Amino acid sequence: MATVTPLDQQRFLVDPAEPRSDALRRELEKLEPRSQRTFTPSGAVIASSSGSYHYTSEGRKLADFTSGVLVANLGHHPTRWWDRVNAYMGLVFQPTCDRYLKATPLTAYNAITEVEVEASRRLIASLRSQPGGARLEQILWAASGSEAVQKGLKAAIARRPDADVILATRHGFHGKKGLAGAVTGSETDEERDPRVRFLSFPMAECISIYRRREPIDLTAYREELNAAYATDGRRICALITEPYLGGGGSYHPQVEYLQLLEQFCREHDILFILDEVQSNFGRTGGMYAYSTYGVEPDVVILGKGMANGMPVDAVAGRRDVLENLGYGDASDTWSAHPLGCAAVLATLDEFETSDVLEHAAQLAIVIEAGLTRLMRLKSILAVRGEGTVWGVHCGSTADRSPAQVAAEIVKRCYLGDEQGRAIHLLGPLAGCVIRIAPPLTMDLEEALEYLDAMYEIVAEIN
Ligand SMILES: Cc1ncc(COP(=O)(O)O)c(C=O)c1O
Structure with missing residues (x-):
């Protein structure tokens, strides 16, 4: 039998300002075993996402520094991408038939699409x-x-x-x-x-x-x-x-x-x-x-x-x-699966016909500058990365172990600063490394602004 680690005893954040999110977190804890997810201290409840942002059940805006888990490289739900997915699926709305749409089947098992x-x-x-x-x-x-x-x-x-x-x-x-x-x-x-x-x-x-x-x-x-x-x-x-x-x-x-x-x-x-x-x-x-x-x-x-x-x-x-x-x-x-294949095609189209890689190169410069600044802070040991995938390695402070510092950063970034700038982060890698990997399409000014917010938030952790 697997041993119970201190992580297993952790609970998601409880925030009285988030009644709906809190209710959903508690309900989930009853409905699903904790093994379903990798622990993320914020336990963010996301109602919707668009571009480089998530929106919580209370409507709070979070800059997504994770791209899901490095999946939404083009941002969440790009309109042109969805149009292409639908086109590759051959989705046809048939005005004469109100029961079924016509499209590529949702199976690849016993047929070639x-x-x-x-x-x-x-x-x-x-x-x-x-x-x-x-x-x-x-x-x-x-x-x-x-x-x-x-x-x-x-x-x-x-x-x-x-x-x-x-x-x-x-x-x-x-x-x-x-x-x-x-x-x-x-x-x-x-x-x-x-x-x-x-x-x-x-x-x-x-x-x-x-x-x-x-x-x-x-x-x-x-x-x-x-x-x-x-x-x-x-x-x-x-x-x-x-x-x-x-x-x-x-x-x-x-x-x-x-x-x-x-x-x-x-x-x-x-x-x-x-x-x-x-x-x-x-x-x-x-x-x-x-x-x-x-x-x-x-x-x-x-x-x-x-x-x-x-x-x-x-x-x-x-x-x-x-x-x-x-x-x-x-x-x-x-x-x-055809839907997956359609999404791969739409993603390839976007990479091949837009300036996403050029933009990502600019974003990489902004991220590197923003994150290396964090190394001035006592709680940060190192910052490592390349392109738009970085890790912020937390150290210990007078009151906290590296893992506690990392968990605190995730929670405080989720709650945001006084200006309401909040950031969605993954649970730490290897216990104490915070992953920074926003969508490649994140606006440069916005990236700068949220990296500044992150610096201010981390600076308060001693
Ligand atoms: C390098 C690498 N390989 C494989 C995997 C496993 O992928 P999955 O979680 O989809 O099984 C991951 C997941 O994070 C990964 O980072």
């Missing part, structure tokens, strides 16, 4: 149009990031009957289910899958720096890789890593480290799998993280922002890898 074929074609074209995308030849759809990781690893294991060992970089987050859970975290976690070996990730080298800004000595990492090969050799089928540690606390390594991992894979015919569930669709600055890191993955895991909030994930990879699974080995009720 045109929208699925088009989404696969367009996604492959997008991936391959970027530097480093040459190996990505097929799409295997999934309905969650964990599932996509699991499918990618299953295909890798199936490639060579004698090779079932997976190398994974330590403290990564790839999901909670099955093989995705097995490659998450480190060997000290319980119930380890005996096929997984962990490798060091350069956390110490990037604890207080931003990506690429300081050289890294790769000697120890190279030796560790060689030792892994000396132990398991041809039994190693794949190496999986993230462009940066996301759930592990926003550690963004120097690209040379990722290039070393890829080079090792090339030397030994090991598949290099890059989990881009968080980073894809513009988060780190390029359309995909690999497109700016000088690596060429054999398999890329996609998710979150790829459909701007619709639940779609996918594995993109070499044909000779993904074809190792037979009919049904990776199928399920929802994967390649």
Whole structure:
């Protein structure tokens, strides 16, 4: 039985000024087990969302510094995006028939829809149009990031009957289910899958720096890789890593480290799998993280922002890898769902025909300047990130532990400052790192204003 942690005893914020939200929080606690959600101290009850803002049940406006959980990269409910989703679904209002609309079916299980074929074609074209995308030849759809990781690893294991060992970089987050859970975290976690070996990730080298800004000595990492090969050799089928540690606390390594991992894979015919569930669709600055890191993955895991909030994930990879699974080995009720495929197409349209990446580059400058200012405060140890994905690493104060500081920041930002400027944040990563990842489309002036508000709020926490 799982142990009860102090986190399990935490309760959502109670605010007498929010009677409706409070009532809903209490009701939810009765109706759903706490395992349903990752704990977010604010327990924000969101009635509606638009652009870069959420609105609570009391009508209070919150700037969204999370994009959901890095999903609404284009903001919440962009009108043109929804129009496109509907158009790709072929939604037709039939004036002569009042019972049924006509549209693409809401199933992909026992039929092939045109929208699925088009989404696969367009996604492959997008991936391959970027530097480093040459190996990505097929799409295997999934309905969650964990599932996509699991499918990618299953295909890798199936490639060579004698090779079932997976190398994974330590403290990564790839999901909670099955093989995705097995490659998450480190060997000290319980119930380890005996096929997984962990490798060091350069956390110490990037604890207080931003990506690429300081050289890294790769000697120890190279030796560790060689030792892994000396132990398991041809039994190693794949190496999986993230462009940066996301759930592990926003550690963004120097690209040379990722290039070393890829080079090792090339030397030994090991598949290099890059989990881009968080980073894809513009988060780190390029359309995909690999497109700016000088690596060429054999398999890329996609998710979150790829459909701007619709639940779609996918594995993109070499044909000779993904074809190792037979009919049904990776199928399920929802994967390649037409609505998801329509959303992927609408999202690709938006990235390909608008200036979203250029705007994101401007926003990245604003965020970096706004957040690095926080390092002047006693309660903040470090600020790390790139593009529009950042982590604010909290330290301790006289009265609070780092985790308490982080929880306090989330709560106080939710309640807002005297001018009514309030911010929606995720529950801290790795206990004490606050994720900052607003929609790529957030207005620059507004970002500046809310970063200022955040600075004022954090400055009051001692
Ligand atoms: C890098 C990465 N991979 C995989 C996952 C798992 O995705 P899901 O929660 O959709 O299963 C996540 C989720 O945060 C992630 O950040």
